Amino acid sequence: MTAPSPSVPLLSARGLRFARNDEPVFGPLDFEVDAGEALLIRGDNGAGKTTLLRVLAGLLRPEDGRIEIDGHATVTPERTRALAYLGHLPALKADLGALENLEFLCGLHGRREGQSAEAAMRIVGLDGYQDALARQLSAGQKKRLSLARMWLSPAPVWLLDEPYANLDLDGIELVNRMVQAHLREGGAALVTTHGAYAAPPVRTRELLLRRAA
């Protein structure tokens, strides 16, 4: 991962707006996040936090606005390479083993330099579960496996939708340590939260979403 110039935000959005059936969900929004920073996206249930991350990830098309990575306007395939998305549902193949899932996903999205799937499993506390089928893992273990996938991703920007959900205290600290390490290496993280949960102890900006009137 190469750190971008400090004068250019790693990710920025200008005039970003999303609507469903002509009903506004959020925006227009302007925000940015630098390498080494987290953007905490706060808001009540239904405020549009998940929708915003899905728009950034290229899974939904915005009504309007511009998204830039490292100062360049992006179209979706380019953006997909720069972003790693951790959604509510674990993006795992239920009938593959835990390690097989990671290898499969690395084959699809690439791999962070110098990292192995085995090491990522150790980092997230899943040593000994390499051969367990994904469908046999608990919700928290699935979340940990998804975190291992994030760790292995070469993408500089992490989109984390409620990353603390389903995790025990140790898991919450794990998320914080992983975000800290990712930011130290020049990455950035966008993290949704209702505000009641923990937040990573890193340089943080905030974006508050309100339900569209």
Ligand SMILES: Nc1ncnc2c1ncn2[C@@H]1O[C@H](COP(=O)(O)OP(=O)(O)OP(=O)(O)O)[C@@H](O)[C@H]1O
């Ligand atoms: N697939 C969908 N089809 C139609 N409406 C949707 C869909 N997904 C979300 N919505 C609506 O879009 C709005 C924003 O939802 P979103 O999931 O982005 O909110 P959120 O801030 O992430 O909420 P929460 O904190 O409850 O997870 C809500 O009014 C919701 O009902």
